[in-house]
Amino acid sequence: xxxxxxxxxxxxxxxxxxxxxxxxxxxxxxxxxxxxxxxxxxxxxxxxxxxxxxxxxxxxxxxxxxxxxxxxxxxxxxxxxxxxxxxxxxxxxxxxxxxxxxxxxxxxxxxxxx
Amino acid sequence: xxxxxxxxxxxxxxxxxxxxxxxxxxxxxxxxxxxxxxxxxxxxxxxxxxxxxxxxxxxxxxxxxxxxxxxxxxxxxxxxxxxxxxxxxxxxxxxxxxxxxxxxxxxxxxxxxxxxx
Numbered sequence: 001x002x003x004x005x006x007x008x009x010x011x012x013x014x015x016x017x018x019x020x021x022x023x024x025x026x027x028x029x030x031x032x033x034x035x036x037x038x039x040x041x042x043x044x045x046x047x048x049x050x051x052x053x054x055x056x057x058x059x060x061x062x063x064x065x066x067x068x069x070x071x072x073x074x075x076x077x078x079x080x081x082x083x084x085x086x087x088x089x090x091x092x093x094x095x096x097x098x099x100x101x102x103x104x105x106x107x108x109x110x111x112x113x114x
Numbered sequence: 115x116x117x118x119x120x121x122x123x124x125x126x127x128x129x130x131x132x133x134x135x136x137x138x139x140x141x142x143x144x145x146x147x148x149x150x151x152x153x154x155x156x157x158x159x160x161x162x163x164x165x166x167x168x169x170x171x172x173x174x175x176x177x178x179x180x181x182x183x184x185x186x187x188x189x190x191x192x193x194x195x196x197x198x199x200x201x202x203x204x205x206x207x208x209x210x211x212x213x214x215x216x217x218x219x220x221x222x223x224x225x226x227x228x229x230x231x
Contacts, residue, residue, distance in 0.1 A: 031216045031217065033216070033218075035219075040123070040223060040224075041223055041224075042118070042120075042205050042207075042221030042222050042223050042224050043159075043205070043219070043221045044221070045218055045219070045220075048216045048218065049216075050216045056216070058218070088157065090159060092159075094216075094217050096212075096216065098212055098213065099211075099212070100147060100164075100166075100209075100211065100212065100217070101217070102161055102164075103161075103217055103219065105158065105159035107156070107157065107158055108157050108158075
């Protein structure tokens with residue numbers, strides 16, 4: 001079945017540690033996205049990538065980094081510079097053409113900083 | 115920058131009733147897309163309905179329909195014959211047409227909808 005997988009589902013981190021969230025898709029989509037969701041707020045865009053080896057900052061990129069070495073993978077690293085990293089993180093992908101195509105979401109990763 | 119506002123943090127109705135969720139947005143764009151997403155307790159984001167701003171006709175998907183008022187920048191979602199499975203967080207979202215391939219969604223704060231038996 002085609003879809004987006006995120007791992008792990010729950011992740012715990014000690015303060016000061018970097019942690020990497022995985023996002024993989026087998027939909028053959030060119031574009032991929034990372035969103036952050038906090039209680040009482042909607043999703044906010046962290047980073048997005050339109051094509052392999054290219055990515056752009058979203059609205060809240062500080063304290064995060066990404067890479068896009070393969071079309072199917074878009075890992076997100078939460079660095080120690082992120083002041084309040086505890087949140088729910090969602091990955092998404094879309095075909096990436098210059099016309100609208102539905103954005104599909106993964107199941108999410110809940111990150112908790114201890 | 116675009117903003118999306120959902121003024122109803124929580125709503126609750128009885129099963130089979132009709133419920134309307136409100137959304138307003140702010141943009142200087144003339145062409146754009148508007149969406150309603152559903153996030154059930156599983157937290158999986160599901161697209162409910164989409165509206166293109168250049169289309170005057172309101173979008174409908176089975177029991178879900180929208181009231182799109184472009185001049186007022188209002189985009190409400192009506193759920194008819196509500197079902198227990200409709201219980202979820204509902205997010206209104208805005209998107210400019212993709213120009214280079216990526217589609218950046220701007221979300222509202224969400225409305226928690228509970229359908230009671």
